[in-house]
Amino acid sequence: MQTARTPLPYWLVAPGVLTMLAFVALPLVLTLSLSLYPFSPSTGIGEGLTVGHYTDIATDEYFHTIFLRTFGMAVLVTALCVLIGVPEAYVLGRLSPGWRAVSMVIVLGPLLISVVVRTLGWAILLGNEGVINRSLSSLGLIDTPIRMMFTFGGMAVALVHVLVPFMVLAVWASLQKVDPATEQAAESLGAGLPTVLARVVFPQVLPGVLSGALIVFALAASAFATPAIIGGRRLKVVPTTIYDEFLGNLNWPLGAALAVVLVVIVLAVSLGANRFVERRWRQVFE
């Protein structure tokens, strides 16, 4: 690595940096300012600045429900992804190279396919005439179809399926750095598999679990397509509400305010969780 005194690096990064400033930084700043404009259905966006939208969000029951639903779901989805993703990553890591290649494709391949397609699959599975209900009723286990589409549970399940690969990736990366000798040492001292996993392996992959959990949480809270398709018109989360306000009601300032609040909450939770976990399990992060 050269500690260059030439301006060359600056020329090399300039195009990228300028593009980012123009198309990411600037729009975000404009959105923040947009959230401070008043709006009325008859006259549109008004003059002057107001924090009215933020107070609306803070005081209106309607928004409380939406935010609670969004972040409740994000927490639930994150927890489920940890429960499913960590063992999955572990199994993946312990497979022989031949099987691992196939399994990687199966686990990570879906990431390369549009979320619309994946969610369509869930819509087919979960519908009243869908596969799950059809099989259950033909097996005689149920009389009337179980309602899974347009429910919170259905939304959560589909979202877990969409986001688990991210958890697997993050944990797997951490797992690479675990020295198998630590597991072998534990076994040689008489520990059974559950103990080895819980007390030797898991603490060591904690950085991966944490990073995966934060990624999944952020993605779940800001997910749009899956809640829109599986949740439907009535089960709103913050991103679909932003969509409604922006493209439906044309209330751009409110939509912008909702977006700002979403980002702030996600950031706050991420930073808080990061600090908490790193402090509690300090050894692992050093």
Place this chain on the structure above:
Amino acid sequence: MLAPLVMVALVSFTDKGYIAMPFDGASWRWYRAILEAPDFIDAFWRSLALGAVAASLATLLAVPAGMAIAWHRFPGRDTVLGLLLSPLMVPHVVLGIALLRLFTQWGATGTLWGLAAAHTVIVLPYVLRLVVAAATGFDRSVAQAAESLGASGWTVFRRVELPLILPGVAGGWLIAFINSFDELTMSIFVASAATQTLPVKMYNHIAHTIDPLLASISTVLIALTLALMIALDRFYGLDRVLAGKT
């Protein structure tokens, strides 16, 4: 794990006019229907072109930046890296409304170039990560040997450095392309009725009714993605690309 995708593929072969599983007659009916849906075909080509343009632009921006970040220590390097990777941390829905706001200001709503810029910015981090990874593992002594033999900076780049990081660049391009092609949430806000990408068109269709046409289109997409995955694996190794690691 794959159940939803398998479902989509199976349903696409139904001979009925609606989604039903299981069904008794299998047919290619819904695949023929694709050929009779010109607006879906248009959207497909548009997404394809958009993906190629976005991936290429992103690569043009990311390769020099990636080399600078990997090979030079300069003040502000970390900030630059953070800025270039920032789209990864902004929810797409937020980026979508932010860009819609920006384009309205510039009078560029519903334009193809605006959409291309938006996609370029979103996929740039993926290319950058892979370029930096490829460049970091690069033995500089080869480049220094070439310099000492009198090669100019440009020649060193063109004939020594670029060929050696090319697998990373190519893998990055491919991942960027795939991400652009699949992108939905941001595109919903930035694309207009005239510039709809395939995922946006499919989403709007699903909002009305889930009909088997969507299933057959989806199955075609799944098949194409499988083919791409094989190509990606040959080029670079699927796990390295997806994990973004060296």
